[in-house]
Amino acid sequence: MLRRAMFRCGQLCSVEFDLRAEPLYFTLSSSPQVLHHAHQQLFGDCGKLFSLHVQCANRIEKAQTHAEIKHKLSSTLSRDCDVFEASSFIPDVANSVVKGFFIRDKSTTTLSEDLLNTLRQSERVCVFSYKREGQYCWQELWSPVNQVEGSERQYITPAAAAEHHPSTLNIRNSDVFYSMDEAYKVLQECTDIIPESKEVLKLVDEQLETSRGDGFPVIVIEGLDATGKTTLTEALRESLNATLLKSPPQCLAPFRQRFDSEPPLIRRAFYALGNYITAAHIGKESLRAPVIVDRYWHSTAAYAIATAVGGRVENLPRPGSELYQWPEDLLQPNLVLLLTVNPEERLRRLRDRGQDKTVEEAELEINQFFRLKVEEAYKRIQNPACIIVDASPSPQEVLQQVQHLIRNKCHL
Ligand SMILES: Nc1ncnc2c1ncn2[C@@H]1O[C@H](COP(=O)(O)OP(=O)(O)O)[C@@H](O)[C@H]1O
């Protein structure tokens, strides 16, 4: 029964309805509880209030349903409807999060109810409505005709903020992958709906075992778009007579746009496998020359964590969290340099370069919360941690600065 799966005892629900503020937390009880003033904002007299939560057993179907509903809600509901991200979860219990949405409909139409009814009938979604009497508010399973039989009132009970933001509970092997096998399994589960998955897995299978013998140094250059990675890596290739590699590797270029359009679970598994293919190339190339890599695991983990964690930088997993630990089965570089420039200079360089931006890069520009989270996540990744390089000076000066660092750290 959907309901029982929804709210187990001790489960909290969090609603992100103000990026600048903490999410709103509440739990449910069978006895009336007075609404906290902060809850008035969401549960106050503001038209029809619903929540819907994705309930699919299969994780691929769950990820695609969530993405499909998010698109439907944003493209179908009127401007009188506010849609907020919601999560029901058990505090500090990994993988306990059930993602959903809160819809506050101030319109006079039945559009939101028609849409919710269609979703409800798909059996992949659980829909609740909210009623209010004075200081009390309760939730009930919703149906357009009448209340669902046996649906007792569950009163909204204000709860204190969870110690760890709910979005950090599901990151392991859903947003960030800590072994090749875990990422490989996700794409195996997609082969019937995304045929390209087979070709990507074939390319992974073809990679020789990653041997990291006593080869030449491996140096990774990281940073946001337009910080100067391409310019610097090409200059280092020449000055060090090195091999230049990228992640994702060139062999995955034909599939990238396809996987960029998939939900995070699938998209991040794709980029994780790209790192393992690049690792095999590094293992081979480093036997004969120094290797320079343009993006690698730091990018994959930092963008995935920053995307998964809602709201402000403070919601990121704490420094030292195991979520920042390098995967044990992924080849480690000798040195990781994080290029940083101030936002204005980066935007100037982006404009001067004139290339199309990826959706995520566009997000970096409009959503400073996202950019700050990417930058902070980069810095928290350990084993190896990155060394921060001020990439504001001229290309020549940045190159000299980096060559000095490489000489000191890698004796090159
Ligand atoms: N140190 C620098 N100073 C000024 N402009 C730079 C510098 N490094 C790169 N650029 C310019 O900035 C733009 C983005 O550089 P690029 O190397 O493509 O960055 P990324 O690979 O990080 O996206 C390009 O037009 C490049 O010529």
Ligand SMILES: Nc1ccn([C@H]2C[C@H](O)[C@@H](COP(=O)(O)OP(=O)(O)O)O2)c(=O)n1
């Ligand atoms: N190893 C990598 C490389 C890129 N990504 C993701 C992270 C961002 O969404 C994009 C950035 O890649 P993109 O090629 O656009 O970046 P640059 O143009 O090289 O600066 O790809 C990743 O997850 N893992």
